[in-house]
Amino acid sequence: MSDNLLLEKQLCFRLYSLNKLMCRLYAPVLKELALTYPQYLAMLVLWQNSEGISVKDLGNRLDLDSGTLSPLLKRMEAQGLLARVRQPSDERVVIIKLTKKGMGLQQSAEHIPGKMFAVTGLTPDKLLNLNQELDQLIANISD
Known part of the structure; x- marks a missing residue:
């Protein structure tokens, strides 16, 4: 068997x-915060967008499709963390806003x-370098 087929040599397995x-x-x-990991990621984006963000933009930012994002947002709304409101200028657009x-x-x-x-x-420098390498990898294989 070729070395390039060893499990431990596969980038995908390491990731x-x-x-x-x-x-x-x-x-x-x-x-402790009553959040799942995907909910935490959504909250990070929402905290950065305190005026609100559309469901579409949130999905794009998290790379989640509506079939995954909608139930996630529904649970978070039931927890009282956010509200979904229709944009007055375009009723088709749903804006996610954080509650208090x-x-x-x-x-x-x-x-x-x-x-x-x-x-x-990791040191701060190593983390910065790792993030840059991962960003480059993402850019290289993105559509």
Whole structure:
């Protein structure tokens, strides 16, 4: 068998394994906030867009289709974290806005990035380089 078919030589497997580990790492921290990992990612985008963001733009930002995003938003709305409102100028567009509870959760989440960074064992420079390499990889294989 060729070395290039060894599991441990596959980039896809390393990324898959890392994704699983990161989700496991975040789970107990996010449980304290009653958030799942996908909900946390959505909240990060919503905190950056305090005036609201369309469902379409949120889906594009998170790379989620409406079949995945709609139930996620419905659960978050039931938790009181956000509200979905129709845009007055175009009723077809649904805008996601954070509620006071959703905005308040930001302060409780402030410690998460630092906590996760500490676990990685990376220096700030190495993390910056890794992020740049991953961004380049994403750009290289994106449509």
